[in-house]
Amino acid sequence: MTDQPVLSLKEISKTFQKGTANENHVLKALSLDVNKGDFITIIGGNGSGKSTLLNSIAGNVLVDSGQININDDDVTKLKEERRAGRVGRVFQDPLMGTAPRMTVGENLAIALRRGQRRTLKFGSSAKEQDYFKSLLEPLGLGLENRLTAEMGLLSGGQRQSITLLMATMKRPELLLLDEHTAALDPKTAETILSLTNQIVEQEQLPTLMITHNMQDALYYGNRMIMMNRGQVVVDVSGEEKAQLTVQDVMELFQKATAGNQFSNEMLLG
């Protein structure tokens, strides 16, 4: 007997600006099962619907039809706030998901209290401070000494590593990463990606990660999906994925998009 999927998308569809001249059918009866232990990289051209897919899972976009289940629950009609405790998210912009005018400690305290009754005493206890230091120290960025620094004053890489900690601190059922290293310089991006991998493996977090970097899409995760015009056109995992080269990915994409002459540029974004 196979385990039940952690996330199950059944024929989800989304059209923006329905009934107008700008009507845009972005997700087209898309189905996908994410299993326990899946770290899925998502690639696809600009506008193929990658972010809309993650937005639909997180609930800040509600789908027009189809069904979304997270573990046992049908969350299709639940708003973002009602899914927040179950879904951790990191965006491209290092400031999204954090309060830039609050300190590192206060931000971490907010994440720690997610799903609990609100309290104004952010990051006040010494025990909590020690806990945050123990989380920050292994990052090797010296952040354990900057708990009282304003979040907005840190570098992009420092902020993104804290955002990642905040998104995973309460062990969500799913982790969604939307090009979370795209705004960083290559070296910092590599640091954050290896931190991501470490957290995902350590916490055994089912993860979906959008990237425009083909090498990263192939290197990270056990599974890779490719989107085109609102559908999943390639889904490879295990050994099959491990054997792929960037050239193979380009060929798969061309095959899947019927040799569209712009497909390479579209894929790389």
Ligand SMILES: Nc1ncnc2c1ncn2[C@@H]1O[C@H](COP(=O)(O)OP(=O)(O)OP(=O)(O)O)[C@@H](O)[C@H]1O
């Ligand atoms: N809230 C929205 N309202 C209207 N249109 C939207 C909205 N969100 C996305 N779209 C449109 O849906 C299409 C798909 O966008 P989406 O961001 O999902 O693509 P993507 O594959 O993530 O692209 P990229 O790689 O460029 O980030 C685009 O044409 C976009 O303009």
